[in-house]
Amino acid sequence: MDVSAASGHNFTINLSILFAELPLLERPAAAAAAGFTAAELWWPFGAEHTPAEAELDALRKAFTDAGVQLTGLNFLDDLTKGAKGTLSVPAERERFRENIPVSIGLAESLGTKALNALVGNRVEGVAAAEQDALALENLVLAARAAHSIGAVVLIEALNKVDAPDYPLHTAAAACELVDRVNAASGLGNAKFLCDLxxxxxxxxxxxxVIEQYADKFxxxxxxDFPGRNEPGTAGLDFEDLLARLTAAGYQGRIGLEYKPASGVSADSFDWLPRELRAAK
Structure with a gap:
């Protein structure tokens, strides 16, 4: 597979799904050994407690010692329990808001300029309109906080197989919410996280999707699909898709958020020449 069309992009490796066979604090060094200089994370501390300063410092040290920049971070979430964000969940209102300065502080200390805000699943017994209003309110708060450090807030559409109760299943729905957040905040720093x-x-x-919405990415x-493994293992034409991203003017990062087909992360990067792995 020739990915030379992506040579203008910076790749970032998601260390919540890749190198997951290692303890969290060892993953930045493993990413560096594989040639990567940028990485992203889902919220890494669980949703049950606010991380102690020592936990935050240990994570910072792992990244700085490895020479890897944390380029993306999720706001509060606990994906291990099937949660898909907390912003629209009334019971999580205060917990999310208490997390905002923690996430922003960690992002600022590591130069992270993108924070992903998953809106949360539908809750039985709560009107969808009520949840949507809360999500918008919380997204505006998140956008303001991100703006204070020069960062963007990302809004993502998830798949309806793994996240059937998540309200954003299409690029159109996610981009509509992006527009609503930007209109409400007046800041313009809400963007679409396009997970292909x-x-x-x-x-x-x-x-x-690339042609219609690239300006919002x-x-x-x-x-790859099916399977969610590395490019070249299934049916998506990444040569074409990456070329289309370039042609559409997208110059942002490409996040590797896949499960290694072999189960060994270090063996899953042959499709991406080493010279393209380091951020430019």
């Missing part, structure tokens, strides 16, 4: 794998699961026309993530 999730959209492929949902049967979206990926070239059409704040980040792109990739995994």
């Amino acid at each position: 794998y999730h959209l492929a699961v949902n049967g979206e026309d990926l070239p059409a 704040g980040h792109v993530q990739i995994a």
Whole structure:
């Protein structure tokens, strides 16, 4: 597979799914050994407690010692329990808001300029309109906080197989919410996180999504479909998709958010020449 069309992009490796066979604090060094200089994370501390300063410092040290920049971070979430964000969940209102300065502080200390805000699953017994209003309110708070450090807030569509209760299953729905947040905040720093794998699961026309919404992209993530493994293991044409991103003017990062087919992360990067792994 020739990915030379992506030579103008910076790749970032998601260390919540890649090198997950290692303890969290060892993953930045493993990413560096594989040639990467940028990485991203889902919220790494669980949702049950606010991380102590010592935990935050240990994570900072792991990244700085490895020479790897944390380029993306999720706001409060606990994906291990099937949660898909907390912003629209009334019971999580205060917990999310208490997390904002923690996430922003960690991001600022590591030069992270993108924070992903998953809106949360539908809650039985709570009106969708009530949840949507809370999500918008919280997204505006998140956008303001991110703006204070020169960062963007990302809004993502997830796939309806793994996240059937998540309200954003299409690029159109996510981009509509991006526009609503920007209108409400007046800041313009809400962007679409275009995860090509999730959209492929949902049967979206990926070239059409790129053509129609590229100007709203704040980040792109990739995994092959089906399987969610590395590019070249299934049916997506990444030579074409990466070329289309370049042609559409997208100059942001490409996040590797896939499961290694072999189960060994270090063996899953042959498709990406080493010279393209380091951020420019």
